[in-house]
Amino acid sequence: MTQFTIHTPDSAVPEAAEMLKDSQNGFGMIPNLHAVMAEAPKVLEAYKYLGDAFSQTSLTREEQNVIWLEINVLNECHYCVPAHTAIAYGAKVPEDVVEALRNKTPIADQKLESLRQFTRKVVSERGRISETDVESFLDAGYTKQNVLEVVLGATHKTLSNYINHIAATPLDAPFQKFAWKPAG
DSSP: OOOOOOOOTTTSOHHHHHHHHHHHHHHSSOOHHHHHHTTSHHHHHHHHHHHHHHHTSSSOHHHHHHHHHHHHHHTTOTTHHHHHHHHHHHTTOOHHHHHHHHHTOOOSSHHHHHHHHHHHHHHHTTTOOOHHHHHHHHHTTOOHHHHHHHHHHHHHHHHHHHHHHHHTOOOOGGGGGGOOOOOO
């Protein structure tokens, strides 16, 4: 398997080194995902930009975390499921919601379950969803703006999930307690 460098500010090119320093300041550590992405500074820049943009959508923090975790589980990302479990808990997402997402069981909150189902359809159908799927999502209390914001979340997580698969990004120590493997 091709080994990818876990860059530090000292090993990365200057453009990526500054972004890694920002990661250190923002997270109190440099996530290994960012360290891998530093190999291609524009990839790291795009990932950070997409994450910032998604965090500023009209969706609540809980809804954003539902989208992130659902996509990570669907894409079977060994790195992002644990990382986003920690992020979800940090955002005060209820444990039953986080565990339902990690275990592919229904979320008790029907609106969040509708969000989860819509997100799943967007990802699994590669955006080719039916009008009925959109209408069901809207009927659950979401908006057309939210439809597009789900796609933004999918774009953000697809970038990281695919890179983690290719680079076999090692899980950071703070996320080890949330290690995850797909069932079956």
